[in-house]
Amino acid sequence: MNIFRFAGDMTHLASVLVLLLKIHTIKSCAGISLKTQELYALVFATRYLDLFTDYISLYNTLMKLIFLGSSFSIVWYIRYHKIVRRSYDKDQDTFRHYFLVLPCLLLALLINEKFTFREVMWTFSLYLEAVAILPQLVLLQRTRNIDNLTGQYVFLLGAYRALYILNWIYRYFTEPHYVHWITWISGLVQTLLYADFFYYYFQSWKNNVKLELPA
C-alpha cells in the first residue's frame, strides 16, 4: 500500500459517500445518471468476484463491501425509493449503456492476461469502469448546469483514478515485475475522459462561477 493508492481509495470512497449523502438527505437524484450508477454496480460486481475466495487484508475486504453496498444502494434509491425516483430524469438519461457493456465484454474476451472466467470478468470490469462515466457526462452536458454535489462527485471520481495512475508509477519503480498494461491503459483512458470535465470544473472553481458545461 502506498500513499497514492490510499489517497485514491479515500477519494473514491468520498465520491460514493458524497453521492449517497446527497440522495439520502435531500431525497433527490436530480442530475445523476442512473445508467452510470448501474454500470458502476456492474463494475464492482464483476471485479470483486474474489471477495470470498481471496482474503488480502481487512482493509481490502472492507472497502470492497463498502463499494458494493454503496453502488447497489444508490441504484436501489434511484430505481425504487418512492421519493427519490420521482426526481430521476429518465428522458434525459438516455445513453444506451448496453452499447458500452457489450464492446467491453468482447474486448475483455480478446485482450486479457489469462483466459479464465475470473480474469475475463476482472478485465471486463476494468474496461467498463473506464467508460462508465460517459452517461453521466452526457447527462451533465444536456442538463447544462450541475449542482455542486454532482460536480464534486464527478471530480472525486476522476481524481481517484488519477491518483491510481501515480500509484502504478510508484509500484512500477518500487516493485520488480510489477507490469499490468491492461490496468494502466484502461486507467489512463478513464482519466483522460474526465480531462475536459476537469478543465471546466477548475475554470468554474477559479473564476468562482457556477459550473457550466458547453453544450
Added chain:
Amino acid sequence: YQKHPKKDEL
C-alpha cells in the same frame, strides 16, 4: 510465491 495475489488493488 507472491505474497499477495496480483489483485491486491480495489
